[in-house]
Amino acid sequence: MQDRFDVVIVGAAVVGSAVAYFLAQDTGFRGSVLLLERDLSFRDCATTRSLASIRHQFSTAENVRISQHGTRFFREAAERLAVDGRGPDLAFREAGYLFLATAAGLGVLQANHAVQRSENVDVALQTPADLAARFPWLRVDDLAAGSLGLSGEGWIDAHALMNGLRHKARSLGVQVLQAEAVSLDCDHGRVQAVVLQDGRRIHCGAVVNAAGTGAARLARTAGIELPVQSRKRC
Numbered sequence: 001m002q003d004r005f006d007v008v009i010v011g012a013a014v015v016g017s018a019v020a021y022f023l024a025q026d027t028g029f030r031g032s033v034l035l036l037e038r039d040l041s042f043r044d045c046a047t048t049r050s051l052a053s054i055r056h057q058f059s060t061a062e063n064v065r066i067s068q069h070g071t072r073f074f075r076e077a078a079e080r081l082a083v084d085g086r087g088p089d090l091a092f093r094e095a096g097y098l099f100l101a102t103a104a105g106l107g108v109l110q111a112n113h114a115v116q117r118s119e120n121v122d123v124a125l126q127t128p129a130d131l132a133a134r135f136p137w138l139r140v141d142d143l144a145a146g147s148l149g150l151s152g153e154g155w156i157d158a159h160a161l162m163n164g165l166r167h168k169a170r171s172l173g174v175q176v177l178q179a180e181a182v183s184l185d186c187d188h189g190r191v192q193a194v195v196l197q198d199g200r201r202i203h204c205g206a207v208v209n210a211a212g213t214g215a216a217r218l219a220r221t222a223g224i225e226l227p228v229q230s231r232k233r234c
Contacts, residue, residue: 001177004203006031008194009210010181010218012040013047014158016210017165021081024172034202035169036194038180042162046212052158055097056121057149059112064119071152074161081164083171088164090156096149098135106144113147122151181211183221191222 007023009016012035020035042048054074056067073080078087101109109125116123126146131138134148170176179200184207185193193201209215209226216226 001175002032003201004032005034005175006205007208008034008036008202008204008206009208010036010194011210011212011215012037012166012176013042013045013210013212014162014165015047015212016208017162017169019208019210020169020174021165021172024169024174031205033169033174034204035166035174035176036179036181036196036202037176038178038197040176040178042159047158047162050158051155052161053097053153053155055149055153056119057097057099057112057116057123057147057153059108059115061115061119064116064121068119068121068152074156077161077164081168083167088160088167090160090164092154092156094151094154096151096153098149099147100131100143101145101147102142103144109145109147116147121149123147123149181218184218186222 009019012020016035016037020033023029023031023033039045054067054070056064056071058064058067074090074092077090077092081087099109099112113123113125124147126134126148128140128143128145131143131146132140166176180197181194182197183195184191185195185201191204191207193203194207195201209218211218213228213230216228219226
């Protein structure tokens with residue numbers, strides 16, 4: 001394998017694989033890309049352990065639009081990521097999100113709803129009676145309203161998405177190497193190379209740090225402090 005790439009991406013889970021795919025499919029980008037991953041089983045990465053959900057119910061238009069793009073991509077993933085005529089099945093289940101508000105939070109819910117509707121989000125405000133009829137198991141006596149996503153929101157198979165992105169990126173010329181990046185070699189504030197655990201150096205024009213819970217440690221070798229910490233939700 002060559003020892004110099006235009007872009008080296010550290011971490012081949014869903015973020016790193018997505019970066020590799022979008023670079024490789026961009027006709028305006030003609031550089032070489034290397035995707036580094038220390039564990040290709042992805043047993044302990046956040047992607048594999050994620051519930052992998054998507055929603056459009058945000059309070060800012062920018063977040064709504066980003067999420068809408070994600071939904072469009074998921075719906076088209078089988079075609080976009082097809083290799084030799086076969087694409088991944090993301091098992092996208094558009095079951096929607098439900099946000100609930102008491103009287104104290106009703107104004108915020110209504111304001112967010114107005115933003116979402118201005119961006120054509122398929123969402124509906126529900127009265128307590130509406131909620132009781134749709135969700136008979138739900139206690140509604142202390143609720144003022146609910147906001148229910150009717151389409152575009154739901155859950156996917158994150159592992160299928162990750163593998164689909166990586167396989168498509170490889171078909172477009174991205175190289176994948178199983179190796180652990182231990183440090184970034186910098187000169188005058190610019191990364192010159194990625195140093196691997198076995199001592200090899202991969203020279204590069206740019207590095208994408210998609211190392212997940214290891215991102216902060218790797219960034220620290222370049223003098224950058226990232227506020228990223230491992231957390232486990234109970």
